[in-house]
Amino acid sequence: NIHGELLSPEDAKSKPLEVAAANWYASGWLVSKLSKDCLLVDTGSTSTSLVPVLNGKVAAKGFNDLEKLMKGELVYTGALRTNVAAIVSHIPIRGILTPVSSEFFAQSGDVHIILGHISPEEYTVDTPDGRGTSKVEAAARLARVVCADLDILTMEEVNSIASYVYEAQLHQIIEALERLFKNFNVDFRDKPAYTAGVGGEFLAGKALTLYGFRNIKPISHFVGLKAAKALPSYALALMAVEFLEGREPRNWMRS
């Protein structure tokens, strides 16, 4: 749960929200086994969690999602399902900063298909228009964000739009880092940063690099690719083992 204690199955059933919100805690608990002081940045399909670890303990201060938004421990930008209209209010088109349509025409997955950050197979969520996950189909969706199509805009112009939205996503994560640093009065850039989630490399990792972190490690190096993409579930399972056996699980780290 949000206080880092494992609930009995009965308790867990009666407090589903508290359990869901505890995902970030389990992930933080796992990286605390790797470094006494560190930061975990987990960019999933819709949002990014930032979990600070200090003195071997998860140090997060926000105990609900509003508090986490306020303190830089949560930001709604992700690798697949974030509405582009919620990432940028304007996009430069032919020298004019153009306001976007507010409709749900394209999502971050379209941006990262176009930029080659993910493959069509990694685009594991529904598309906004129900069409496919090819680069051309993603480009058509992204063009619609400024009420255009691929007759009006060239692929080169749609590529520029994708880059612009990507930069805006990095800025969102950097803003969260800034909030977090101020809130803890700690410069985490000296400490190891672990990245996780489907956007762990091109969003979390890239933002950490831009912000000046020098020691960035994908958590997949320690737990494998599959576990890294669903880190909270994996970490919860390990927490359960520790809880049931009264000791730290052995051999969970990749050798």
Added chain:
Amino acid sequence: NIHGELLSPEDAKSKPLEVAAANWYASGWLVSKLSKDCLLVDTGSTSTSLVPVLNGKVAAKGFNDLEKLMKGELVYTGALRTNVAAIVSHIPIRGILTPVSSEFFAQSGDVHIILGHISPEEYTVDTPDGRGTSKVEAAARLARVVCADLDILTMEEVNSIASYVYEAQLHQIIEALERLFKNFNVDFRDKPAYTAGVGGEFLAGKALTLYGFRNIKPISHFVGLKAAKALPSYALALMAVEFLEGREPRNWMRS
């Protein structure tokens, strides 16, 4: 169609997009009968159209929605169905400018129910969560935009959020006015402005007042409330009469 000529029904069927996009033209044509030089601002449920009339003719320069966005003739902010996460990226909560959730948790109709700009009966579109259109239900949706609920935030705080989002909508329309003025190099503030649509008064009219227009008239004063809320359809019908009879329709204006 977008060139201001009426198509035959056969042509219209084969060019549905061109017909849909022509709504703004018909509305502009109608106000051109009221003033030789004027501006129409029509705030519907999702978006706002700005239609300039000069020398008795619709002077709009954008011939598709992308061009209209670029030239300030269209902006995606409306009275009912605009996603709040596409209007604001941050909301001040207890002294902290907090980033919002990117999900479709609340829409502009919720904002205007809370502020008393519309009645629950005027909230004629689906709600984001499928619940009702009462003030409390709208407030619960708006609180969710910062991942909160009515246990975490007081009604007073949700009212402040609504005011903040409303101001942002006015700013969006003012930005469009600014684009339009620059694009035409005309100061429309001296000329009559007509407002229409469900947000004609509290969005279009309010933004025009803030921007310094001195002569603002709801189009409903001329055509009645019902016609004003669906101005394009009404104007298209009048255009059809003029086209079929070869003369301006009589008695269309309210006496």
